[in-house]
Amino acid sequence: MRQIQYRGKVSAGMVYDQKSIIDLFRKVDEDTLLGVMDIKDFFPDKSYFFVLRRINEP
Numbered sequence: 001m002r003q004i005q006y007r008g009k010v011s012a013g014m015v016y017d018q019k020s021i022i023d024l025f026r027k028v029d030e031d032t033l034l035g036v037m038d039i040k041d042f043f044p045d046k047s048y049f050f051v052l053r054r055i056n057e058p
Contacts (some may be wrong), residue, residue: 019037031056 004013006024014023020040025033031054036047 025052030054 001002003010004015004022004049005011009026011024011026014025016022016048022038024036024038028034028051033048033052034044037050038047044048
């Protein structure tokens with residue numbers, strides 16, 4: 001994990017050692033992260049967006 005500037009803002013980035021993939025994360029609220037996956041080798045002009053939500057179980 002490291003800080004990476006993405007679209008003008010600093011985000012948490014997960015950089016993989018053996019793959020040209022970077023996953024970037026930004027906090028939306030206490031239970032939600034917005035994620036972006038950039039894969040440079042296969043899809044250089046596309047980003048994949050996803051949402052991670054914490055489930056608070058009793």
